[in-house]
Amino acid sequence: MQLFFTSKRKVWKVGEVAGLGYAEWTELFERRRLPAGTPILLDGAMRPVEPVSTWFRSMALDRMDAKTMKSYALTVLMLLHFLLERDLDLLTATETDIKEFRLWRLEEDEETVEEVSWDRDSAALGNFYKFLKDNAYITHRPWRSTGKRESLGSGISRDLRVRHMELEQYLFLRDVGFGGLTPDGALDATFAGWCPHRNRATCELALMTGMRIQEWATLLLPELGLEDGRRPLTADVDLDACAKYGRSRTVYVPRDPMELLDPYLLIERPEIVARAQRTLRRQHRDLFVVQRLEADGTKVRGVLEGRTVVRSIKAMDPDLRRIAVMETGDGLDPLAVFIGRGGRMLTFSGWDRVRWRSWDRMQMWAGDSAAPQLPRQRWLYHDLRHTFALRLLIFLTREALNDIEAQELPMSTLLDHMVGNPLLTVQRRLGHARPSTTYRYIRYLKDPMREVDDAFREWTAAGGASYLTIARHLLDLEEHGHASQG
Known part of the structure; x- marks a missing residue:
């Protein structure tokens, strides 16, 4: 069996070789719609499984x-091979077969996975067997529900x-790691x-907007009002198709990241575009050759796969944006x-390479007196x-x-204000589906490690006190406490 993924664009490239013109291919796609990235599993005779x-x-x-479909497809394909080796089928x-597959993935496979990876496999299997049950292929799922849980997941809340x-640390990352400067x-x-101005601008944009990498890395010029040389x-x-789960929200881009874009837009980007012509x-x-912007820059009209189409910019997925x-009359401008x-949008792996090189630079300067303390693991865009x-x-x-102090409001109003407004504002900015996700940030408002440092700073400063000294001091406090109570 072989797993393939549909790509209309690749079919267009070989259409004439296959003996069909573009009109015939267009008619075929209109008749049988297969969105890009759809997995197709074929047997040895090239028939769909x-x-x-x-x-x-x-x-x-x-x-x-497409990314989720690919992950789900690979999980079910692994299960299928696992079952076929035991003369079974999907x-x-x-329930025993599925649990043996889980055990094999976690403990016996050549490359075992952690619980978090198995939870993704569990989601795929849950989706697949729900489809089978809903469409009467089976009467019930192979596994039983346990209490409130219906999935095969670990049930661990991470x-x-x-x-x-x-x-x-941020300035060191932006200017030294990404920007190629020295710590001073x-x-x-x-x-x-390569492209230090571009890399510094992306760093500033990610920080000042809170966007995820799939959001800021896929931005188009009209979305920032950068068309026709304006800034x-x-x-x-307005984020939509590129937002996580397609959850729409509006992101405000402040002055600083917009200004930091200028060197990249004026120096580096024109040179890249000229070389890519x-x-x-x-x-x-x-x-997708765009001819003009419409609806105040929120839509584009152009030629895609031989047809003139109009697309809403916020509804364009990353593949179409790429x-x-x-x-422009002087050439093609991405x-x-x-x-x-090549003038193409960087892939996520391309941005990872930029990040890895920046980490190597920071490590190189880590011993400098002007360098801040770095974490053990390299920084992530997230x-x-x-x-x-x-x-x-x-x-x-x-x-x-x-505000509360100035107005002398009661404590209950203070708590409502703290738990409600700030959290809900950050939730909207981040695009979280539930306030509970944002609420988890509260525990990081004060670094507990700093509290530990502050708690024992006097001891370490007073001549290198050991744990034994600290313990004796605590025991003395307890004894004095008991004596006073007695």
Whole structure:
């Protein structure tokens, strides 16, 4: 069996070779809609394996994103191979069979997985067997519900991993790691990186907006008001298709990240676009060539796969954004804000390479007197989002306290104000579905490790006190306490 994923664009590339013109391919796609990224499982005779392939198409028509479909498909394919080796199949598998598969994945596979990875597998199996039951392939799922739980997941509630930056750490990341400067702010003559202005601008944008990487890395020029060489002071971006789970929200982009875009837009980006013209022209037929902006820059009209179409910008998925270019008369200008070699939007793996190189630079300068303390593991782009959330929550909470103190309101009103307004504001900014997700940030408002340091600073400063000294002191306190009570 072989697993494939649909790509209309690849079919267009080989259409004429296969003996069909573009008109015939268009008619075929209109008749049988298979969204891009739909998995297809074929047997040795290149026939679809059922009911798995029908489930794949059902997920695609429900607009599940391609990355999730691929993950689900690989999980069910592993289960299928596991069962076939035991002369079983997906429709007749029992609860014991599924639990043996789980045990194999966690403990016996050549490359075992952790519980968090198994929970993703559990979600895939739950989706698959729900489809089978809803469509009468089976009468019930192989496994039984246990109490309130119906999934095969571990049931472990994992704590939110929050790792935020102090100001010195952020500036070191932005200017030294991404920007190629030295810790004292001077130019580093040995810096051999590429596009430092672009990388610094993305760092600032991620921090000051709290956007996820799939949100800021896929931004288009019109969304920031950057079309026709203009650059507004601030911007409001309507996120939709590129937001997590497609959950719409509006993101405010303040003045600082907009200003930091200028060196990249004026120096680096034009040079990248000029060098990419030959590549873009060669790929012209495979691109979404935008002819003009419409509806105050919220929609684009252009030619996609031989047809003139109009698309809402906020509804464009990352794949469509990646191939969108504007016909300027002087050449093709990618609509993506952040681009790499070839004029195409950087992939997530491309941004990871930028991040890894920046970490190597920071490690190189880690011993400098001007360098801040670095964590044991390299920074993630998501750490900038956590920093945004915590700084905003701290600021809003302080504002609430100042308002309460000025108005001399009762404590109950103070608690309502603290728990309600600041948290709900941060929740909206981050695009969290539930306030409980944002609420978990509260425990990080004050670093418990600093409290430990402060608690024992006097002991360590008073001549290197040991744990034994501290313990004796505590015992003395307890004895005096008991004596006074007696």
